[in-house]
Amino acid sequence: MAAPMDMQGEVMDPFKIEYKRYKRRNPPPDLSEIIDFDKPGNFSDKIEAYNLDSTCCQDELVLNKFGLKPVKEWKVYRLKESPGFIFIVNPFIPGYQRYWVKRSLKDFPEKPNMRNLDLYMEVAESDNIWESRIHKRDPSLYSTDPPENTDFLSKLRWVTLGYHYNWGKKEYYGKEIWSSLPSDIGALTKCLASVLGFRQYHAQAGIVNYYNMSSTLGGHVDEAEFDMSAPLLSFSFGQTAIYLQGGKTRDVKPDAVFLKSGDVMIMSGETRWCYHSVPRILPPAKGKPVPECFKFTEEASGKYECDQRTGETTVEERPPEHHCVENESTQMNTSSANIDPKHSSSTHTQVGDSNLQFQNKTSHRTSTQSDDQSQTTTNSQCYDLDSVFKQFDEDMKYLKDEDNWKPFADYLHETRINFNVRQVMKPGQSFPEEIAKPGT
Incomplete structure (x- = not known):
């Protein structure tokens, strides 16, 4: 049998075959083979349980303050063929993903963080990306004459945090250009990594991706970090994605996985060197434009109690x-x-x-x-x-009001947000002198 070929007549490798298969719109692909970690018994030949570090009591307290369930209730697995791929089924208490959606839409896109918008359009310092979506804009604020009622958020595709990434050269700009990594992301990922057994992890860079329903992410390997021994942590919010986890070459047929809202994926060990992609974002279920996990429940009220403490932590x-x-x-x-x-x-x-x-x-x-x-x-x-938790509590109090939450929920109707966090260097390590400079 002849090998499959693409539209240009080139032979497709196994990774690309699966990518094209799940990207296809007509006829739609069969989704029955995609690993659903909500139904582990159906995929026992491909996944296995992952044991957590049960000694991290302090880490668990921090995670609980961020609205995560007790660690003993987490459902954690890994792929048998890619043991460095670790998957946590939505560990967030119902409703508490709202905080990270708000941060991703309202806070992270602001300066001095870098955005894709900066590469091809004028965005004045006074422009607020989030406010541009829900309010009419004053043309006098722009350095150019944009279309009336410009919605910057609809054009937002990525934001970089901490050490900023040079997409053209596929490497970090280095110490010449960086901004503060949000401390809530740092604390969340450090404590979560510790519970998973990665006790030395410390976050230094993050990328927030904004997927619409037609967005895809081609097969690639994340290898720009100087310390590839550290795990990469990825968080999903909003609509479900199909994710492909491959091997070190494109000749390996990838496993397809559902990434649902709240799910946390970790790439560690040899998996850091493997190809992966997102060929498709799935539409919401009829009558449920936003996943149910964003609704507050009695469980949320009962398991998450906010203590207002004084003093310095x-x-x-x-x-x-x-x-x-x-x-x-x-x-x-x-x-x-x-x-x-x-x-x-x-x-x-x-x-x-x-x-x-x-x-x-x-x-x-x-x-x-x-x-x-x-x-x-x-x-x-x-x-x-x-201070971090005080602000978290204030944000959650605001977001529990359904009128305040509605604009964020409306955005999620046809969107998936993903932020992934990386440790770029080992402790004490510095960027080499020759590194990409801004504008090159």
């Missing part, structure tokens, strides 16, 4: 033999994590210079900072968790 980097989290205001002193990302822009508290001083705003590296200072601010941090 900090997470500091410790020597390797003392990876602990200290919370002086609550006298918690159990083993945990080595969290070091900065605070975000927007309303969340931010960490400043190498002496761990607090600042009023975050910015790109300035001419007054030495290379050593700018490197230190990205690799060694202490930040105020009390």
Whole structure:
């Protein structure tokens, strides 16, 4: 039998065959072979349970403050053929994904973070990406004359956080251009990674992707990080995606997986070097434009209690033999994590210079900072968790009001949001001198 060929007459490899299969619109593909982690018994030949680190009590407290279920209730699996691929079935308490949707739509797209919009259109500093969607814009705010009622959010495809990524060269810009990584993302991913057994993980860069119903992501390998031994953590919110997890070459037939709202995927070990893609975003179920997991339930009210504490709670980097989290205001002193990302822009508290001083705003590296200072601010941090959780509680109080939540829910009707977080370098490691410069 002749090998399958694409429209250009080129022979298709096994990865591309599956990608084209699930991307096809007419006739639609058979979805029965796609792994659904909500039904593990149907795929016992392909998946197996993944055992968690049950000693991370402090990490679990932090995760619970972010609206995640107790770790003992998580359903965690891995692919037998790709054991470095770890999958957590939506660990969020119902309703608490709203926070991360709000952050992804309203906060993360703001300066100084980088957006795809900056590459091809003028966006004034005074323009708010989120507000542009729900309010009429004043043309006097623009440096050019855009169409009336420009909706920047509808054109948003990606935002980069922390160390910014040069899409043209497929590498990081390096210390020449970076902004603060949001501290809530840093704390969430550090504690989650620790529970999974990756106790040394610390986030340094993130990419937020915004998929509409026709969006796809071609087969690729994420290999720009200098430390490929660290896991990549990926979070999904909104509509369901079909995800393909392949092997180290495109000659390996990939496994197809459903990525639903709230699901967390981790690529670790050898899987970091494997091809993967997103060939399709699936439409919502009839009559359910937004997944049910965004609704608050009695379970959410019962399992998540918000304590308003006073005093300073900090997470500091410790020597390797003392990876602990200290919370002086609550006298918690159990083993945990080595969290070091900065605070975000927007309303969340931010960490400043190498002496761990607090600042009023975050910015790109300035001419007054030495290379050593700018490197230190990205690799060694202490930040105020009390402020992070205070802002989280305020945001959730706002989002529990259905009128306040509605604009965000409307956006999700035909959208999937994904943010993935990476550790770029090993502790103490620096970017090489020759690295991509802004504008090249």
